[in-house]
Amino acid sequence: MDGIIDVHAHLGKVIYGYPPLTVEKLLSFMDAHDIEWSVILPLVHPEEEDYYYTTEQALADCALHADRLIPFANIDPRRSSNDGAYDFCPVLKEYADQGCRGCGEFLCNLPTNDARMKGIYRACGQLGWPVVFDFRWQRTSGVLDPVGMPWLEECLLEFPETVFVGHGPAWWAEISADVTDEDKSGYPEGPVAPGGSIDRLLGQYPNLHADLSAGSGLNAFRRDVAYAREFVLKHAGKLMFGTDRFVREEDPEMIRVLREMALPADVEYAVFRGNAERMLGL
Ligand SMILES: [Zn+2]
Numbered sequence: 001m002d003g004i005i006d007v008h009a010h011l012g013k014v015i016y017g018y019p020p021l022t023v024e025k026l027l028s029f030m031d032a033h034d035i036e037w038s039v040i041l042p043l044v045h046p047e048e049e050d051y052y053y054t055t056e057q058a059l060a061d062c063a064l065h066a067d068r069l070i071p072f073a074n075i076d077p078r079r080s081s082n083d084g085a086y087d088f089c090p091v092l093k094e095y096a097d098q099g100c101r102g103c104g105e106f107l108c109n110l111p112t113n114d115a116r117m118k119g120i121y122r123a124c125g126q127l128g129w130p131v132v133f134d135f136r137w138q139r140t141s142g143v144l145d146p147v148g149m150p151w152l153e154e155c156l157l158e159f160p161e162t163v164f165v166g167h168g169p170a171w172w173a174e175i176s177a178d179v180t181d182e183d184k185s186g187y188p189e190g191p192v193a194p195g196g197s198i199d200r201l202l203g204q205y206p207n208l209h210a211d212l213s214a215g216s217g218l219n220a221f222r223r224d225v226a227y228a229r230e231f232v233l234k235h236a237g238k239l240m241f242g243t244d245r246f247v248r249e250e251d252p253e254m255i256r257v258l259r260e261m262a263l264p265a266d267v268e269y270a271v272f273r274g275n276a277e278r279m280l281g282l
Pocket residue numbers: 008010041105244246
């Protein structure tokens with residue numbers, strides 16, 4: 001098959017004391033794992049990192065390898081004294097004209113339905129862009145949504161033209177119907193109770209997708225591989241492979257987990273490539 005698309009990758013120096021993720025290192029990692037394209041997500045929210053990796057840096061890095069790297073834009077919803085009325089469209093449109101194909105990931109510690117965040121969803125809907133979230137709960141970084149993801153659901157209804165891409169601990173803990181506040185801020189173990197909120201929301205809202213990246217995605221699948229296989233089959237048109245290598249340079253174990261599920265060929269293709277291709281307009 002055509003190479004894998006990683007919809008959740010990072011570059012640059014972001015955490016003090018760790019070596020920067022360079023373009024050269026990323027390309028050799030991609031070559032080693034049959035990853036043809038990587039989406040580069042800038043990191044610009046002060047809650048999460050010691051350094052920023054800006055949209056301008058992503059555009060510059062991706063321009064040198066336009067056949068392998070796809071830039072996203074990112075922005076802080078609190079900029080320009082945004083009181084909820086700020087129009088993000090002109091600034092994001094400039095980034096779109098320069099080659100960006102989406103927005104995120106959002107790590108600001110604001111509720112999903114904060115009026116300042118809604119300005120971003122509105123602009124991304126106008127641009128036809130997906131928005132990528134790292135959902136957290138009872139933490140000091142990441143976008144906040146309580147048990148059941150009610151604030152996300154409010155926004156899915158309010159912005160039907162905007163594609164929302166879920167990821168992160170407070171998202172993946174919701175795979176299980178018995179999720180607790182504590183689960184949402186960690187990596188819960190044990191069998192999944194069917195009927196979790198993300199199962200319902202992915203089934204109900206065409207504008208909701210998810211990426212499988214990071215320890216949170218891996219944990220959600222490994223805690224109950226049999227349920228995870230059913231989840232992938234059910235939401236085969238909504239799930240996208242991603243890595244989220246951030247400060248460590250571990251191998252993408254999710255590739256092995258997915259392959260061991262022995263999924264039908266069309267489902268495997270959709271998750272590794274087809275859904276991302278469609279979302280990115282490749
Ligand atoms: Zn990330």
